[in-house]
Amino acid sequence: MESTTPLLGLRGCVIDAPEYGKLRAWRDGAVIIGDGRIVEVGSFQFLGRKHRPQPIHWQQSDRAIIFPGLIDIHTHLPQYPVVARGRGQLLEWLHQHIFPRERNFTGKIGAREGAAFFSELTRNGTTTAAIYTAIYEDSCDLAFEAAAQSGMRIIMGQTMMDVGTYGTLQPRKVLSVALLESERLCRKWHGEADGLLEYAFSPRFALACSERLMRSAAEMALEFGCHIQTHLSENREEVERVRHLFSKSLDYTDVYEKAGLLGPQTILGHCIHLSQRERCVLAETGASVAHCPTANLYLSSGIMPLGEHLAAGIKVGLGTDVAAGPELNLWQVMRSAIESQKARSFSDPNVIVPSPAEVLHLATQGAAAVLGKGDIIGSFDPGKEADITVMDLAALLPYGGTETKIEDLTPDDLLALCVYRGGPHAVLETFVRGVSLAHVHRDAAHAAHE
Known part of the structure; x- marks a missing residue:
């Protein structure tokens, strides 16, 4: 009937x-x-x-x-209040402005700021977002409660760090607690709100994670059918430090591949300074890239070679990446995706500048494909x-x-x-x-x- x-x-x-x-x-x-x-x-x-x-x-x-509906595949809930703060590059900026801010993102702050954050996303036309919280279970849990009330599609996870973390736990306890808390959050929230909420295991980046944490996050994501989100090759100093810290790996991407982090469920923020070998690995494993041009320009990280990534067969979507990005405005990110490639083309005439239609695809159907939802939305x-x-x-x-x-x-x-x-x-x-x-x-x- x-x-x-x-x-x-x-x-x-x-x-x-x-x-x-x-x-x-x-x-x-x-x-x-x-x-x-x-x-x-x-x-x-x-x-x-x-x-x-x-x-x-x-x-x-x-x-x-x-x-x-617009789809934001990379952003940070706790960081939004400190947009436009600081003028250093990535690692200095994290330690001076972001870690102090995230350190205070505990308890009910997650509920209060979460509700405001989701409202701000929808005010900007965003209907789906992939989000990092801070390292704390309680604020992530309350942020999920706010997400359930928002009506949005939200993929979110507690940021995982066991190296140089800003928390108060003794170092020897950080790893086991981070894994236990992330598993609890996943069991509670993954698939809730009639499937609108999903959990993402979220190791911050290689410099903040032990090999055991990365391997364990990958194993849990596979077990529970969840996304993995992390950062890759955002800044040249970061890349160089990873090379020294993981000297037995071929490159930054190899660190993640050996840990089992790369697969169709993986969203990699930035990916600015990749070699052709690394592009091939991402394409072969099905891992996707979150292009965050407003954030990359703000931190002087570089300009992601969009055309080269697409030509290699890598799925790409767009992210606002606050607080390095200034706003939760994907139209602004689309604009920056065009203009940043124009800037590259001034010195390299082979660079193909995307059209408005092409960046719209990255913010809708392309982003849906990144999230494994290309047949559902976009x-x-x-x-x-x-x-x-x-x-x-x-x-x-x-x-x-x-x-x-x-x-x-x-x-x-x-x-x-x-x-x-x-x-x-x-x-x-x-x-x-x-x-x-x-x-x-x-x-x-x-x-x-x-």
């Missing part, structure tokens, strides 16, 4: 990027949603006639630009779950559009406006599984005051 529940119809300019470099668009389009999934996408006139006998609740706006293919971001054209145009002939703007024009001028001021609404996250947040706020 067919459901009598009214369908939801969103009308506007509908845009997605199901393949790298391929833009699909309907200038006066519609997305029809039923039972949390995409029922159909196409022109408004055609779909309106086709579904006329069915009850459809229409949200219509001539200023709406409708995209698949585009408007019928049957996929309805994770959607709606942008406001009037907020993107100078003077609110009063001096622009809006009907002459093509879908490519509208996408470029989002990439170059997009941000929270221009986000109209976000949906996960067809549910408006604005409604989720209003309901949660109402319940909190009852």
